[in-house]
Amino acid sequence: MERYNFKIVEKKWQSFWDKNKTFKSEINKENKKKFYCLEMFPYPSGNIHMGHVRNYTIGDVLARYKIMTDYNVLHPMGWDSFGMPAENAAKQNNLDPKDWTEKNISNMKKQLKNLGLSIDWNREISTCSPAYYKHQQKLFLDLYDKGLVYRKENYVNWDPVDQTVLANEQVIDGKGWRSGAQVERKKLNQWFFNISKFSDELLESLNSLESWPNKVKTMQKNWIGKSYGCEIKFQIKGNEDVKQIKCYTTRPDTLYGMSFLAVSVDHPISKFYENNKEFISFKEECSKTGTTEEAIAQAEKLGFKTNLLATNPLNHEIKVPVYFANFVLMDYGFGAVFGCPAHDQRDFDFAIKYNLPIKTVVKPFEEKDTYQVDDKAFTDSGIIINSNELNGLNAPNESIERAIDILEKEKVGKKKINFRLKDWGISRQRYWGCPIPIAYNKDGEIIKIPEKDLPVKLPEKIQLNTTGNPLDHQKEWKHITINGEKCIRETDTLDTFVDSSWYYLRFCSSSNSNLPFDEKETDYWMPVDQYIGGVEHAILHLLYSRFFVKAISFQNKKFNLSEPFNGLFTQGMVCHETYTDENNNWLHPDEITTEDGKNYFKKNNPKERVLVGPAESMSKSKKNTIEPSKMIDKYGADAVRLFILSDSPPEKDVQWSEEGMLASYKFIQKLWGLHQKIKSIIEGNINTIEEKDVSEELNKFSNQVIFKITNNIEKFSYNVIIANLHEIYNFLSKQITFQIKKEILKKNYVNILILMSPIIPHFAQECLESLNIKKKINWPVAEEQYLKEDNVEIVIQINGKKRLSLKNKIDSSEKEIYDNLIKTEYFKKNYKTDEVKKIIYVKNRLLNLIIKK
């Protein structure tokens, strides 16, 4: 028998789909319902990796299924092609980022095509192309006009040697990753999107996203961080110019326990200490901790005592010292807190260090009024004590409400809702990003680049090995004249998260050169029905995208969308065992060998043992990567698709194994063998065993499997579909030795091939063609009449334990089954009918007898 040659077949169908533009999408095609299926687009790093294979296979199964269930499907692909790796690679090898990126794109596109994806390549976009970022610059200016973009000074990680800003992940132990210099906090003018304006909306409309994983919604909710509290004004003594300090608190009910007030070193009152040498060195000490919240968190709590005293607004006799403290953040609340050591662990630690009083004002329910906090803060709910008018109230619920009432009446405080979400800083001091379409005149005023001059193109072939931002050195590019006025361009570029915040809109109108997108088209295609990607984008990318549709919709009559992604699916990672040699060097799977599957050795030194580590997410640094292109070359795209879906549910991590890969390859070969046999039977070239006709069984089986697979696609239970495909093989390979009416065999077998086609499209289409099925393929619908069996196994339980099972006609009554049961040897031997106290019957499932002896 002829072996299945995937190389020929897969190439044949890939070029067929290409040539026939099978997956080209248009609006209102035949008045079908639309379905927008989108996977997160890749960064063109050079080669596709297994994570891409998994992501795009999951999406492809869905897209192909939707096409066959008669949806008008949009399934595009593009490139998230701005970013640091291109700039770094270019610097290292003295290349041009553009050339490097374009080469990678063409390579990866070829690799993706080899996977046989149902992509509409007509809509391909690349964020680094001026054709894309031109529109992004337009959007930026639109948002600027609406007041959603602004410029302000902000702290950044500054590398004083490289004269550049570092991303948080480029700061290692407080030092620059390249220069090793101590990173400083430096104030720079930065551009911001006013995302916090939409905090409440972003939080509220999460509720409308029913098809999002709860996990992601929770993460976003926590990130936005809405809190209910109160702002309080504290009267200050000790400096004529500082009359009061405002604090934000969620626990105004613990005000009587206050023993200090702490403000950030960046608080406005710090200007009175600018000439204080001790304060300057304290502030410097604080700045060394970097700007990440985590870095601040790990630092020891430090305070700088001022000569100021703050008055407790509820009891004017209590006056407490004011400190600058490193754990108070300027960009949350008012950059000032009151310290209540007894009921906040940070305040407790601070109080211990600086020997401040710890006054207990909440006691646990079961404790006496004389209760005192001991070695750590008490933060649970309880009863208020030592607090005059608040005493006896339930904390925190009753007491907070009452405390706010009092503060409002006294006009020293008011209820306030706060958000953790900060505005989105979008300035990057980098070359390889979208230029910000702004210039500054000689007075430093902001001048928009006129629309007719868009795009502001990146200068090409420039020197990247400079100190600071390379664009800063581009004199010709930098100096321009706008309306006769000499200006200097903004040399910062946009955060690449901006590029990916609206690309799904661009796909709707990718060839429109005048507009970012045409509302007629976004109206039709948006929202994305199913978005698929890694959970690592659960917060930033998804939040920014959600912000973008709200910002574009803001004050816009033509465009109105509340959410970009109706359904979200987050797939798990692809893992592989890790290997290390005797010197703890990571080894690639290709560098090791084994004879017994237990003991592993180095290939180039068979005496050296290899240590096998646990399966971890594939990464270049651990060398536990498997190259998809090699696997496709060796086993074929269908086999790779089959394997990547087979072992685990798509939302969980999957472990790559060569055995599993091989098994998938063999399975396709087996299916091919089966196909040859069935084809021969259909064509009348093979004799079957005459005495048994299994046509009816086949009808039932195939309709049941249609039902199962359809459900499993809808549920994303793709691993179970693979199991269903094995069931199909196991059933058919046994049953086709018996007689099946030819037309019944053909009809059912064709349906079965269609069921296979989303997973292994090349194979299925080849088989269908060999049976002369060339017309448009529709997903089969299970016929109701075949879904019911004539006979069902009824489980017989005695006192809830399974004892035996009886075959009965479907839909038998309780009495019929019971009558059958009491006739059995088993029953007669063990029980008597008058012992039966109660019968529970679940139709077509089980009969449970309660017997008390």
Add this chain to the structure above:
RNA sequence: GCCCUCGUGGUGAAAUUGGUAGACACAAAGGACUUAAAAUCCUUGCCGCUUGCGGAGUGCCAGUUCGAGUCUGGCCGAGGGCACCA
């Protein structure tokens, strides 16, 4: 510390949503075919006595129920997210 998710054979996992636990596969062992190997196919799969049967059994302990992998409470363990957020 807080929040979320998850604990099922040697392994990856199924389980119609409260109704036959372990579908389907990987690995292993035994067998068939073969001079042999590869490939392929079959059987086994935790404990007990002989097939057959019986028993335990879905991290642990309770509970609800005729019946719990599934629901409730508590504990243990793993993973993920957030965090001096006032």
